[in-house]
Amino acid sequence: MDLIYQDVSLYVHIPFCIQRCSYCDFYFVTTKHGHDEFVDALCLEITQVSRKFPDISLSTVYFGGGTPSRLSPCAITRILSHIHACFDAKLTCEITLEANPEDVTAAGLEKLKHAGITRISLGVQSFRDEELHFMNRCHNSEQAAQACKLINEAEFDRWSLDLIFGVPGASTQEWQENLHRAVETGATHISTYSLTVEPHTPLHKQVTRGMIKPASGNQTAEQFQIAIEFLESIGFEHYEVSSFAHPNHRSRHNMRYWNHTNYLGVGPSAHSFWWQDGRAVRWENIRSLRSYNETVIKGESPANSRETLSDDTLVREKIMLALRTSEGLDLEHLWKNYGFDLLKHKQKELKAMRLQGLLIQEGALIRLTKKGLHVCDRLTTKLWPG
Numbered sequence: 001m002d003l004i005y006q007d008v009s010l011y012v013h014i015p016f017c018i019q020r021c022s023y024c025d026f027y028f029v030t031t032k033h034g035h036d037e038f039v040d041a042l043c044l045e046i047t048q049v050s051r052k053f054p055d056i057s058l059s060t061v062y063f064g065g066g067t068p069s070r071l072s073p074c075a076i077t078r079i080l081s082h083i084h085a086c087f088d089a090k091l092t093c094e095i096t097l098e099a100n101p102e103d104v105t106a107a108g109l110e111k112l113k114h115a116g117i118t119r120i121s122l123g124v125q126s127f128r129d130e131e132l133h134f135m136n137r138c139h140n141s142e143q144a145a146q147a148c149k150l151i152n153e154a155e156f157d158r159w160s161l162d163l164i165f166g167v168p169g170a171s172t173q174e175w176q177e178n179l180h181r182a183v184e185t186g187a188t189h190i191s192t193y194s195l196t197v198e199p200h201t202p203l204h205k206q207v208t209r210g211m212i213k214p215a216s217g218n219q220t221a222e223q224f225q226i227a228i229e230f231l232e233s234i235g236f237e238h239y240e241v242s243s244f245a246h247p248n249h250r251s252r253h254n255m256r257y258w259n260h261t262n263y264l265g266v267g268p269s270a271h272s273f274w275w276q277d278g279r280a281v282r283w284e285n286i287r288s289l290r291s292y293n294e295t296v297i298k299g300e301s302p303a304n305s306r307e308t309l310s311d312d313t314l315v316r317e318k319i320m321l322a323l324r325t326s327e328g329l330d331l332e333h334l335w336k337n338y339g340f341d342l343l344k345h346k347q348k349e350l351k352a353m354r355l356q357g358l359l360i361q362e363g364a365l366i367r368l369t370k371k372g373l374h375v376c377d378r379l380t381t382k383l384w385p386g
Helices: 035-052 073-086 106-117 131-134 141-153 172-184 201-210 217-233 252-259 289-297 311-323 331-336 347-355 376-382
Strands: 006-013 057-065 088-099 119-125 159-163 189-194 237-240 243-245 265-268 271-276 279-285 304-310 359-362 365-368
Touching: 006 073, 006 252, 035 073, 035 265, 035 289, 057 073, 073 088, 088 252, 106 141, 119 141, 131 304, 159 172, 159 331, 172 189, 172 217, 189 217, 189 376, 201 265, 217 237, 217 243, 252 311, 265 279, 271 359, 311 331, 311 365, 311 376, 347 359
Parallel strands: 006 057, 006 265, 057 088, 088 119, 119 159, 159 189
Antiparallel strands: 189 243, 237 243, 265 271, 271 279, 279 304, 359 365
């Protein structure tokens, strides 16, 4: 499948954090130094990428991490100015910056908005101090509430906050209180994530050593259902498994991932995905700040792994990504663009899912029901080729 290059998203990985959250497995560093050197290298890589992919237009830019708000507004302004100098960014380009509450100030938000940031994604995770302490977050509930207030006062039309459910020991009532406080902030987008125990994280070590017992599957399922019912009842669209938004306030950048379309990543550990000549390629940058800086400054590409994806892998990814969304999976599109006839090869599985109330089929479109969304990962693997 060939996609038009003109509509492309850019992900910018900022690797700096104050400290490590117990559940996090993203690449980051806790050094307080080297910000200027990193920005120098990042701008050089942006130039490299723009020369390799000329004549493209950016529809979204996303500063993720790490904690992008650890960089000064001046540094963010410099990076954005360089992006605009190297790429054609549409006038309607959505530019998101992830921020943590402890970094948010009125003056900083004003500078970010002036620099061109159109959307803030705030890593609240919880409005309860006990849970924040458990997750080893840097902020407290008061700082979270204050950050939300400042974002509203800065008049960002589009902003999001993240919440985590399934925290060990957290009751259903406490989760409901978190949801209510999130809605009261005025956020136009709320993302809810189940606390997962990822390998090589402090949380994984605590669980392995028996220091912490994870919440049960029934508890996390109940809290997820509470989020769906409550947020939908007050007008939020549940447009992706973890994502709820007011109408016209979806994350356009994240939709690029779920639609399986072209995106480029810059910064250490950033991933890129690119369709060309009917094939798709994925590559990842070096997961080391020092090596990344040294490589880019020498004029070399920081990409250290590159994979041309097989037809089966692409089909699997498309099925998994599409069924995460409220739009569902277009079977005709899957056959035409990926060469896989799901109705032919997985007729028995589809019928079983329909009978169990996990899936709805309307012509050539299939979507998971609310019941199906609870077991999305397990269901999608049953529909994979093979």
